[in-house]
Amino acid sequence: MSQAPSRGPVARAIVGVWDGMNFVRRLILNLLFFFLLLLVLAVVVEGGKGLAPLDKRTTLVFAPEAVLVEQYTSDPMSRSLQASFGQGPAEVQLRDVLKVLETARQDDNIERVLLRVDRMGFSGFAAIREIGAAIQALRESGKQVVAFGERFTQAQYLLAAHADEVYLDPQGEVLLLGLSGYRQFYREGLQDKLGIDMHLFKVGEYKSAAEPFIRDDASPEAKEADLFWRGDVWQRYLADVARLRGTSAAKLAADIDSLPDGITAANGDTAQYALQQKLVDGLKTQEEVENLLAVRGEADEDAQGGFRQVGYLDYLRHADGPPRAADPRPQVAVVVAEGEILDGRQPPGRVGGESTAALLREARDDEDVKAVVLRVNSPGGSAYASEVIRREILGLKAADKPVVVSFGDVAASGGYWISMDADRIYADPSTITGSIGIFGLIPTFPRALEKIGVHTDGVATTRMAGAFDLSRPLSPEVGQVIQAYIDKGYRDFITRAAQGRNRTPEQIDEVARGRVWTGAQAMERGLVDEAGGIQAAVADAAARARLGEAGKWRVRYVERAATPFEKLFAGFVQGRIGQAWIKDSAFARSLLSSAVPQAERDLRVLEQVLQTRDGAPVSVLAHCFCGI
Known part of the structure; x- marks a missing residue:
């Protein structure tokens, strides 16, 4: 009986490498299979549980730490990953904010709203005014709105001012300063330093978008136009704040002009200064505000802050409701x-x-x-x-x-x-x-x-x-x-x-x-x-x-529309099983860091x-x- 010729050392090495590669390939495929199987099972389990019903006398805690946008710029997977880490979304959509506030207005289980908007970002005042109108409608339905912040920018304060009561941290500040628009100009750097000649062709003496590339300062026409529209926006801002806080636009403007003296008179205490100017109703720490809400609402020792509550993201899921069958109604x-x-x-x-x-x-x-x-x-x-x-x-x-x-x-x-x-x-x-x-x-x-x-x-x-x-x-x-x-x-x-x-x-x-x-x-x-x-x-x-x-x-x-895998993955990480797996995962964190949108x-x-x-x-x- 003849025997197969023995392999030489080079052939044995090649075969060994090949077998090792096959083992790694099978291992990866098996791991991927079991991961997807776990994903499907988790979605089925979590989906079957549905949303927990809200109890009576619940406080809606509206506290997104995100930028307000019209449309998400990140994909559903990265948003779900962020939520699983407890970071909240990097962005919140205006349509969702309006939906949450309108749903809360009609929800008998929501007794009041806590506004924490001091960690939100805004690109202008138009969207803030839309949200403000929704808050006003909620107040008119008989529900109390309490705002709290550690410090407020002008945009954040305009939204917070729509509340029944506005509280500021004793170490915080609310400084109304006005609007400005300053830009960098690159002509000297581009033309004189680098030797790059910029040639601008335009129609309209007020078309100033490209001025920074061909000038060292803003043109008189640009300054005239910018001051005209910014002045109009600012006067409307003062009128809105004055109406909401029961004062006058003239007084607010006078307080801004005398701001250095006012801060000095308050011994540099910006929180006390805001209280003196009646921009806020009181100075309280977060714990003191939470104690206040526990007394006014329903105390709950197991809840964060000690009062019965539901967060923005959880309540958005309530507002969305369960998936519905095809809706035959005509559409806008x-x-x-x-x-x-x-x-x-x-x-x-x-x-x-x-x-x-x-x-x-x-x-x-x-x-x-x-x-x-x-x-x-x-x-x-x-x-x-x-x-x-x-x-x-x-x-x-x-x-x-x-x-x-x-x-x-x-x-x-x-x-x-x-x-x-x-x-x-x-x-x-x-x-x-x-x-x-x-x-x-x-x-x-x-x-x-x-x-x-x-x-x-x-x-x-x-x-x-x-x-x-x-x-x-x-x-x-x-x-x-x-x-x-x-x-x-x-x-x-x-x-x-x-x-x-x-x-x-x-x-x-x-x-x-x-x-x-x-x-x-x-x-x-x-x-x-x-x-x-x-x-x-x-x-x-x-x-x-x-x-x-x-x-x-x-x-x-x-x-x-989100792809089927994005929907599946989002459903997984939003559930308790997915959150427990992902929360401390360095791998998932690296995925998230690469997916979060970057500044332009x-x-x-x-x-x-x-x-x-x-x-x-x-x-x-x-x-x-x-x-x-």
């Missing part, structure tokens, strides 16, 4: 356009010409959708992408589906472009809008290259060949072409705005030229139709579609201007740097 679709407007497909938190247009087209093709609300919270961006989205608005109207636009904190420049053909435009008086104008910005680098000993030379078959080569100086002929291109874009903007707003291009030009307005100022000038928030816009859209009274139709947000750089506009579409001589932008 809401499409959110939040963030910069960019070409192509973009993730949530940015407005993509293709992706946002696709959502509007989905609403147009859906027979159950009878009307559309476009919620805009955008400073603008690409003029081309804005036009792509505007065409879908026209398509909806051609399909006999009314379109109503609701402005958020800002809907300016390209944000106005995508809105101007709607049947009606709603804005809060403190919304920032207008900035009807466009610009093109081209950097050229020959002097910068010369500084490092690099020179450009060559040949071309015509005078214009290679004219847009950024390594060469920009010729006057090229500047002439670009300016004509920008002029046409501006004419298109005001002409289409005139058509959408039933005005002449000359009338639009008078209030355009890049000038920024508040919502109230825009209404006076015919750029906005009516004051109101998202709920007013939805009701208007339903009325235009003749859907009848509330209850006979429903609202559906049209947006990218202020100078991203330079990247945009260098990304032209095929055949375009310059990237034309309808952008406004006009946030609070």
Whole structure:
């Protein structure tokens, strides 16, 4: 009987490595299989339990440590991971906040609300005023609202001031200082230091978005316009606080002017100063506020803080309720356009010409959708992408589906472009809008290259060949072409705005030229139709579609749906089993740290201007740097 030849040492090594790789592969696949099996079982177990019912005399603790947004910029998995660590979401949606407050207003088990908004972030005052109106409605239903904070920014304080009582930590502060808008200017650094020449082409003396790249200071026109709209927002802020706190706007303004003397007189005690100015009703620690709520409500030794309560995220799940079967009622679709407007497909938190247009087209093709609300919270961006989205608005109207636009904190420049053909435009008086104008910005680098000993030379078959080569100086002929291109874009903007707003291009030009307005100022000038928030816009859209009274139709947000795995994973980590597994997991924490959205750089506009579409001589932008 013959024996198989023995393997040599090299062959044995190769076989050993191969067997080891197979073992690792099978191990990984088995671990993955058991993980997914555990995931499914956990979701089934947790889903079967449902939400625990609320007891009577429960306090809703509204304390998100997050930025208020119109639409999440992170995916469901990363949000669920954050919640499992007890960190809360990095973002909360305005629609969810309004839903929670409205549900609490009608919920007999909710006795009062504790507002902890001193850890929230806001991008403007329009959304705060919408939440404030919901808090006011809750108070009018007979439910008490108590606000507490360790310290309040101006935006946080405006929201907290809607409470029946406002308490401040004895070491805290509330400093009302006014509004300002300062920017960095880069001309000297770019041109003199680095040798980069920035060439600006624009229409409108008030179109100041690109000034930092070609000036060392703000232009007189920019200062004039910025002070005009900021002054209007600030006067409305003072009027709101005065009304809520039972004082006068004049007194608040006088207190700000005498702030140094007032703080000195209070021996530097900013909390005492806030109490003296009647900005708060008392100075209490968090424990003292919790004891107060335990006395007024229902004490619960097992609950955090010692009183019966439900947190914002848990109550949002109550407000959402269990999954329902298909709802046959006609729909008002809401499409959110939040963030910069960019070409192509973009993730949530940015407005993509293709992706946002696709959502509007989905609403147009859906027979159950009878009307559309476009919620805009955008400073603008690409003029081309804005036009792509505007065409879908026209398509909806051609399909006999009314379109109503609701402005958020800002809907300016390209944000106005995508809105101007709607049947009606709603804005809060403190919304920032207008900035009807466009610009093109081209950097050229020959002097910068010369500084490092690099020179450009060559040949071309015509005078214009290679004219847009950024390594060469920009010729006057090229500047002439670009300016004509920008002029046409501006004419298109005001002409289409005139058509959408039933005005002449000359009338639009008078209030355009890049000038920024508040919502109230825009209404006076015919750029906005009516004051109101998202709920007013939805009701208007339903009325235009003749859907009848509330209850006979429903609202559906049209947006990218979570994948089945994202839903499965979110359900797992929100349950008790998933939280117990993930809470102390270093692996899960590393996943979270890579998924949390990061802050955008202020100078991203330079990247945009260098990304032209095929055949375009310059990237034309309808952008406004006009946030609070």
